[in-house]
Amino acid sequence: MDMEMDIPLPEELEFLESNSHLYEDDYPDLEPPEPYPQQEEPQPPSPSPSSPTDPPLISETQTNGHKRHRSDGLHASTTENTAPSDDKRSRIDDLEPEPVPGEEDWLRYSPPPAREPSPVVKEQEEKIVSRYASQIDGDCIPVTAPSGDRVYAKICRVVREERLNKLHAKAQSGGLILEPVNVLLQRVEQEAFAKALQASSGGQNDISLPETPVVHEQLWVDKYAPSSFSELLSDEQTNREVLLWLKQWDSGVFGSEIRSTSDEVLSALKRHSSITQHQKHSDSNFLRKNRGPRWRNERFRNSNNLDHENSISKGVQDSWNKNSRLTGPPEHKILLLCGPPGLGKTTLAHVAAKHCGYHVVEVNASDDRSSSTIEAKILDVVQMNSVMADSRPKCLVIDEIDGALGEGKGAVEVIVKMVSAEKKSDMGKENVAKEEQPGKKSSKKGRKTASLSRPVICICNDLYAPVLRPLRQVAKVHVFVQPTVSRVVSRLKYICNKEGMKMSSIALTALAEYTECDIRSCLNTLQFLNKKNETLNVLEISSQVVGRKDMSKSVFDIWKEIFQRRKIKRQIKSNNSSSSVSNEFDLLHSLISNRGDYDLILDGIHENFLQLHYHDPVMQKTVKCLKSLGVSDLMHQYILRTQQMPIYVYLPPCAIAVHRLVAQVQKPNIEWPKSYQRCRTMLLEKMEAIRSWHYKIPPYISRHLSTKSFVEDLVSPLLHILSPPTLRPVALQLLSEREKNDLSQLVSTMVSYSITYKNVKSDPLSINPRHEATSDASSISFDPPINDFINFKGYSCGHFILTSAMKQVVLHEVEKQKILQVSIVRSVNSIDGCTKERRDFEEVESSRAQSAKTDQSLACVEKNIENEKNLLNIRQCNPSTSKISSNLASSESATACVKLKSSGDVKKPYSGSSSFFNRFKKLSSKGSQSIDIVVKKEATLERDLRPLLFKFNEGFTNAVKRPVRIREFLL
Amino acid sequence: MLWVDKYRPKTLDNITAHQHIAQNLKKLVTEQDCPHLLFYGPPGSGKKTLIMALLRQMFGPTAEKVKVENKTWKVDAGSRTLDIELTTLSSTNHVELNPSDAGFQDRYIVQEIIKEMAKNRPIDTKGKKGFKVLVLNEVDKLSREAQHSLRRTMEKYSAYCRLILCCNSSSKVTEAIRSRCLNVRINAPTEEEIVKVLELIGKKEGLQLPSGFAALIAEKSNRSLRRAILSFETCRVQQYPFTSKQVISSMDWEEYVAEIASDIMKEQSPKRLFQVRGKLYELLVNCIPPEIILKRLLYELLKKLDAELKHEVCHWAAYYEHRMRLGQKAIFHIEAFVAKFMSIYKSFLIATFG
Known part of the structure; x- marks a missing residue:
């Protein structure tokens, strides 16, 4: 009945699709239904009794089912899918013109390809497998197909037990069968169908080629690679989480949850059909399940004449599911699997992706991974659906992402960029995102930074490789742990049995332990031994295992190995202690030398070994440890100096010596060796500070001051001298003469050493706790921070520190002194005629002041303060500084000049000076010849001659202010 | 100005501490025949003051007019060119530099830069002085290679270039150089x-x-x-006026080392060693040379030590100082010395007090 309904449909599709190339891939799937129904009826009776292979298959699927049942995560994920598929079925009921009885039929065949042959047997007893438990009478058992479909199978004990004995040998293998179940089943089915097919339709014969038997030259690793999810050896937990993560993509990738199921089944179907074409026959009923949507698509297309097939399918899906719940892709768009080699990371990625109905696209280190290529590739994978080969959505697996440094970075960059772009676009338009989802897929152009809409799985060995740093933050990270030895061994045993190799499980256990559960290496070794017709020898395992893996462990692992004694190993090998010592040595040696980076390893040892608990009453061990560390340091330095790299070989024993001395049983608490590096960087910083300060000091002081002498001798006294406790914190006018002298001395010291005070933002870390100004918002500290050089941790120095008010005063004075010095130097230069540049007004004025001052100094040696003020407008400040300045000013030229003049011998110290200054000088020299009174008179005259000059001194004054008349100045 | 600089003698006549050396040097210079000189002596003994005074004696007051130059030299070292930054202090007649600043590249400084400087004969040959002077500080820190390349330069250009070398210990200057110089030992003033x-x-x-x-x-x-x-x-x-019982404050780092020493004396265990390590790092960070730390530490430890142990401890201090100079990571060796001391001291305590 359903035959009649079925037949026209494929034909119609065929007709439609012959025009479009889109479904070329699907074409063979659609073709077979025609012959199938014809054969279906006569067939069932013949194969089941005749071929004895069938029943065990049921038993196998059943055991399989049991096994699946145990794994809860899988269970959960699959049940999740059943629900939507139910939903979809009901939808189909509504829409399809197909009568209800047909539904039962296709439901029966809904189980995925892995169990394909079982329906053949089940034809006899109706409803052995069904989507609903209610449709089966008697005991039933839930069975989940690799593709995620869930059905209930009837348990028919009689048949099974009957045939169990016959097929004991095969059934023994149980659920651990390594060869894909479907392959086995197909083979069986092939043989069963071959004759019947030949008889009925000759045309089919040509296509149906018997599956080639397993090639024996194949590597065992490939041969026994797990092809279904349940066969994976890796940790259950990780497997489930990876699967779960992939499942989270379903809604985004497959459009809806409904679609996801159907797509999965479809993909499962395709995978199946691609293996053997005979499969089509059994699938034809199965196909009907998909016919619904597809057929609809075709119709839809017909009416609308759209070109993009994919967009149609998605679009239709979307139009269908406008109301259905849409959840976006998972939070982390990237999955990062990491772990040591040989644990099955790549296998897991492939199997899981296939399981979820993706077409796996792998990019590994052998491919070009430069930024541009990888981007194109990701775009290809993520946004396009292949037109030709396979309409399944793709899943990108980037293998060995940490491998290539320069180019591998490209991949990481592109991915991170895409993820961040996605996040940006997601922000603020959560709602829009839903609508955008299909849009993204259909129009691949027009988006600058593409976002990820397909799962990307990255695989690496070293999670902490520097390249991966950006990726780690955005990716969901799964660290692979070693599978248990027993699991590995049981699998190895199974393979050995399959290959007819006799191996004791003890030997296999030893092998697994030796290779650290690296399945790949185990299998390779076994195959190698098999070829040589040898058996694994427990005692000589190390000599037998060829090409031992170069284990490059992380530094932390190496430190752990060094500091921790291996307890278990000791017990095992306690009988011959000498060999255990040498074993230990070998192990450590290979570990350390594989890692390289001895400097870091030894630093880590130095950093951590004192924290260990070891019995050492008179410090003998500590001395020895430090001695070997010292030796390593000497060696290292020698190697660096002489560039004799071969000597590096002798460095690992230094570390091993430490191991022999201090290794403990407990787990050590290891820290990264920071302190040495920190010390070095801080040392450099401080050196730099000293150097830059050194440049600022005038050379006649700095030439006598080396860094060493500064730190050793100078700092402490200098700090004492710079903050004298005798200095009273009062206004400058109130200081006694001696105190003023002290202050000026202090200021001159600070200036000549170019030390000042500086306002520092209050920083709780940097401020000395005893600092007076801690409470203030900002505090004042030395500008080259010389007090830092005595700021040892846990040391309290007895240095007196000036009050912040006093510091302000000193700072003020220092600033003033600096300005003065600059101007004096300038004026001295100008008098010497050294500066030939044009002189601006300021300079003129200062030089005039200078010349006037020489007059003044001639006139009255003990200085009248008011006159001083009058003449030196620049120095309209307190008397003490003006005194200092005049002292300084009279350092060279002025004093010499005065002396010369008083003796009346008019020499020409200013001989080279410009005419402008000669004018003043003549005046001044004229003045010098007259007696004191005359000089005074002359000075007044001279003053009257010139207009009074005021100079606005920008800044501050600490002087006590009182009103003064101009006349008073003029006197 | 600090008194150190303020009362630094400017001429050979004013020198008070090493008068006889100053007089000898003066005689040497006035006879117009100045050989290469090597000044060596402990820090703070007045080597540089003597050198400055000597230069003044040679060239007059112009020697005091110095300028600092920080120049980057391009040195062709076989396959590649190196950029070496070097600070020099120069007057018209002399150049003062510190070649060991360049670290392991000091060889290039000696080979290229110093040679370059030595080659250039001062232009004013009509003047009295027909030679220029190169003052090299911290010669003992020069690598062996650099010292070797120095000796040819010394001979070749000796006609118009004099070298004045200055270092703390002449033992680290190679024999070859020492024999080419007039060695002047400046001992610490009494x-x-x-x-x-x-x-x-x-x-x-x-x-x-x-x-x-x-x-x-x-x-x-x-x-x-x-x-x-x-x-x-x-x-x-x-404090002024002075009193004869006035406390003279000591150097802070010395106080800190004394703290470390008392820590060591109090307890001898790996834990304590770990604490000591922290303090040693603290000293090293503050630019205090490890040799000085070790020396001071030994000094502090010896103060409190039983007489019969002193010899042994000194021996080990010397042993570890030697290794420290051979090696690179000073902390390893100072720490090794501390551990060794702890070991010796602890076993001594156990032996005496049971």
């Missing part, structure tokens, strides 16, 4: 000399010095003139 200098400064500053005060400072100064003058000024700043 306490009497220091007292003399201090009293001179006191007189110039117009200070009243109580009897024995200068001697007290001189004793504390470890025979370093620089340190004596600095602590004298510190005393002046802290």
Whole structure:
């Protein structure tokens, strides 16, 4: 009945699709239904009794089912899918013109390809497998197909037990069968169908080629690679989480949850059909399940004449599911699997992706991974659906992402960029995102930074490789742990049995332990031994295992190995202690030398070994440890100096010596060796500070001051001298003469050493706790921070520190002194005629002041303060500084000049000076010849001659202010 | 200005501490035949002061007009060119530099830059002085290769270039160089000399010095003139008029080392060693040379030590200092010395007190 309904449909599709190339891939799937129904009826009776292979298959699927049942995560994920598929079925009921009885039929065949042959047997007893438990009478058992479909199978004990004995040998293998179940089943089915097919339709014969038997030259690793999810050896937990993560993509990738199921089944179907074409026959009923949507698509297309097939399918899906719940892709768009080699990371990625109905696209280190290529590739994978080969959505697996440094970075960059772009676009338009989802897929152009809409799985060995740093933050990270030895061994045993190799499980256990559960290496070794017709020898395992893996462990692992004694190993090998010592040595040696980076390893040892608990009453061990560390340091330095790299070989024993001395049983608490590096960087910083300060000091002081002498001798006294406790914190006018002298001395010291005070933002870390100004918002500290050089941790120095008010005063004075010095130097230069540049007004004025001052100094040696003020407008400040300045000013030229003049011998110290200054000088020299009174008179005259000059001194004054008349100045 | 700089003698005649050396040098220079010179002596003994005074004697006051130059030299080292930054202090007639600043590249400085400088004959040959002077500081820190390349330069250009080398210990200068120079040992000034200098400064500053005060400072100064003058000024700043019982503050880092030493004496265990390590790092970070730390530590430890252990401890200190100089990571070796000391001391304690 359903035959009649079925037949026209494929034909119609065929007709439609012959025009479009889109479904070329699907074409063979659609073709077979025609012959199938014809054969279906006569067939069932013949194969089941005749071929004895069938029943065990049921038993196998059943055991399989049991096994699946145990794994809860899988269970959960699959049940999740059943629900939507139910939903979809009901939808189909509504829409399809197909009568209800047909539904039962296709439901029966809904189980995925892995169990394909079982329906053949089940034809006899109706409803052995069904989507609903209610449709089966008697005991039933839930069975989940690799593709995620869930059905209930009837348990028919009689048949099974009957045939169990016959097929004991095969059934023994149980659920651990390594060869894909479907392959086995197909083979069986092939043989069963071959004759019947030949008889009925000759045309089919040509296509149906018997599956080639397993090639024996194949590597065992490939041969026994797990092809279904349940066969994976890796940790259950990780497997489930990876699967779960992939499942989270379903809604985004497959459009809806409904679609996801159907797509999965479809993909499962395709995978199946691609293996053997005979499969089509059994699938034809199965196909009907998909016919619904597809057929609809075709119709839809017909009416609308759209070109993009994919967009149609998605679009239709979307139009269908406008109301259905849409959840976006998972939070982390990237999955990062990491772990040591040989644990099955790549296998897991492939199997899981296939399981979820993706077409796996792998990019590994052998491919070009430069930024541009990888981007194109990701775009290809993520946004396009292949037109030709396979309409399944793709899943990108980037293998060995940490491998290539320069180019591998490209991949990481592109991915991170895409993820961040996605996040940006997601922000603020959560709602829009839903609508955008299909849009993204259909129009691949027009988006600058593409976002990820397909799962990307990255695989690496070293999670902490520097390249991966950006990726780690955005990716969901799964660290692979070693599978248990027993699991590995049981699998190895199974393979050995399959290959007819006799191996004791003890030997296999030893092998697994030796290779650290690296399945790949185990299998390779076994195959190698098999070829040589040898058996694994427990005692000589190390000599037998060829090409031992170069284990490059992380530094932390190496430190752990060094500091921790291996307890278990000791017990095992306690009988011959000498060999255990040498074993230990070998192990450590290979570990350390594989890692390289001895400097870091030894630093880590130095950093951590004192924290260990070891019995050492008179410090003998500590001395020895430090001695070997010292030796390593000497060696290292020698190697660096002489560039004799071969000597590096002798460095690992230094570390091993430490191991022999201090290794403990407990787990050590290891820290990264920071302190040495920190010390070095801080040392450099401080050196730099000293150097830059050194440049600022005038050379006649700095030439006598080396860094060493500064730190050793100078700092402490200098700090004492710079903050004298005798200095009273009062206004400058109130200081006694001696105190003023002290202050000026202090200021001159600070200036000549170019030390000042500086306002520092209050920083709780940097401020000395005893600092007076801690409470203030900002505090004042030395500008080259010389007090830092005595700021040892846990040391309290007895240095007196000036009050912040006093510091302000000193700072003020220092600033003033600096300005003065600059101007004096300038004026001295100008008098010497050294500066030939044009002189601006300021300079003129200062030089005039200078010349006037020489007059003044001639006139009255003990200085009248008011006159001083009058003449030196620049120095309209307190008397003490003006005194200092005049002292300084009279350092060279002025004093010499005065002396010369008083003796009346008019020499020409200013001989080279410009005419402008000669004018003043003549005046001044004229003045010098007259007696004191005359000089005074002359000075007044001279003053009257010139207009009074005021100079606005920008800044501050600490002087006590009182009103003064101009006349008073003029006197 | 600090008194150290203020009362630094400018001419050979003014020098008080090493008068006979100054007189000899003066004679040497006035005879117009100045050989290469190698000054060596402990820090703070007045080597650089002597050199400056000597230069002044040679070239007159122009030698004091110095300018600092920080120049990057391009050196062709076989396959590649190196950029070496070097600070020089130069007047018209002399150049002063510190070749060991370049670290492991000091060889290039000696081979290229110094040679370059030595080659250039001063232009004013009509003047009195037909040669220029290169002052190289810290020659003992030069690598062996650099020292070797120096000796050819010394011979080849000796006609118009004199080298004045300055270092702390002549033992690290190769025989070849030592034999090409007139070695001038500047020993640390005696306490009497220091007292003399201090009293001179006191007189110039117009200070009243109580009897024995200068001697007290001189004793504390470890025979370093620089340190004596600095602590004298510190005393002046802290308390004046002086009293003969005035506390003379010591260097902070020395106090810190003393703390470490007492830590070590109190307990000998790996835990304590770990604490000590932290403190040692603290010292090293503050630019205090590891040799000095070790030396001071030994000094502090010896103060509290039983006489019969002193010999052994000194031996090990020397042993580890040697290794420290061979190696690179000073902390390893200082720590090894501390551990060794702890071990010796602990076993000694156990042996004596059971």
